[in-house]
Amino acid sequence: MKNFKDKKIIITGGGSGMGRHLAYQLAAEGAEVFVTDINAQTLKETEQEIISKGGKCKSYVVDSGSEQQIFDFKEKYLAEEKYVDVLFNNAGMALGEIELMDVKDDHLKKIIDVNMWGVINFTRAFLPTLISRPEAHLVNTSSVFGIIGVKTQVPYCTTKFAVRGFTEALRMELADTNVIISCVHPGGIKTNIVHNGIHYKDGSKSADQFEKMAITTAEDAATIIIRGIKKGKEKILIGIDAKLIDKIARWFPVKYSVMVKWFHERNFKK
Template sequence: MKNFNQKIIVITGAGSGMGRYMAIRLAAEGATVLLSDINEEGLNETKSMIEEGKGLCKTYKVDVGDKEQVYAFAASVIAEFKYIDVLINNAGMSIGEATLNEIPLADFEKLINVNMWGVIHHTKAFLDVMLTRPEAAIVNTSSVFGLMGIPSQIPYCVSKFAVRGFTDSLRLELKGTNVAVTCVHPGGIDTNIVSNGIHYKDKEATVAQFKRVVITSADKAAAIIISAIQKKSKRVMVGPDAKLIRFMTQLSPNTVDRVILKRKADFDRKKALNKTT
């Protein structure tokens, strides 16, 4: 898809981070962006930023983890706009460090509803109208944690591996149709993903340590994802850390395991230092 002018684009989780900056960039290119988020305040801020640039947008308060809300949202979009050209499943949540034994099952289920089922339900709800368009794109947000497993983050890894599996399978199912499918794997991006998450302990120190390791801005990440939509890329690594992780997971999974355990020990040590400073 070379041109977003006059395209109708749904972006979930557009009240913050990468979703916000994709919305601003796509609206500036002439798209009508239909933005959803559970956070109304964040959505309104994004809307004001778009309208300052004279872009066209509409906002919807939707919990992507709630099946009924997702299908009602899609029905109201289709009733008003008849179709959409691009669906960007971006909304997601994180969870603080907790082992499998520590994690409350309700939080595990909530995270899977938001990060995995949100993507699946939006795709099912919009696919038929997207198949009627001359060209269309579905963009699903996985993570580098959809490429490798890490300790104390099982629910997040499960959800992002699931998004990758769903997206890769869907891409093959839709081969030969007008709908391109892209799987997005961000590395560390400077957004509110960690501060917005559920935390069990050391929230401030965890957020501070995350802020120290992120290397790509949300706006730069948005530009990379948009370029991948234009190129109909199957998969996009967002940031140099993501590219390195992908290379390492393909080259030497055993080295990746060793590096993960060492990085986790470093992260914990520096987080402990943050707590005491």
């Protein structure tokens, strides 16, 4: 899709970070933007900022971890708007640094509900209307942690590998349709994801390291994603870190873990 003017675009997780900046930039290009988020306040801020600049935006509080809320939103949205041209499955959460056996059951369930089921259910809800459009794009956000596995991130990696697998397999199923499917793999992006992590500890070594290593701004990340969509790119890597990790995982598909372990112990060990 080369031009977003007058396109109807749904962005999940539009209240912060990359989702918010995607909404700003796409609205500035003339799209009608529909943002969803669990955080009513930040979501409203995104909507008001776009409208104050003359753009078109409507916001809806939807918990991406709730199948019921997603399908209720679908009914309401389609009754009012009839169709959607682009769906960004961007909403996501992190737990923070924690080993698998220390993760509480409800936290494990929650991250899988939001990061994996959220993407699956939003896609199931809106795929028929995407397929009915003359051109359409589905954009699912995975991570570099959907390319490599990392200790203390087992639940997050599980969900992000799932998003990648779901996206790549669905792309084959939809090869004969007008829907282009992109999988986004951001490296470290300066957003609220780590601060909002359930196990985030202010001032901890891992939190400080993330601040230092998140080298790309959310604004630049959104620009890279939009540029990737315009070029029809199916795999969108964001940041030099993501590009390097992708290469290492392809050069050393098993042994990359030795490098990751060394890097982790050097930078993240408390």
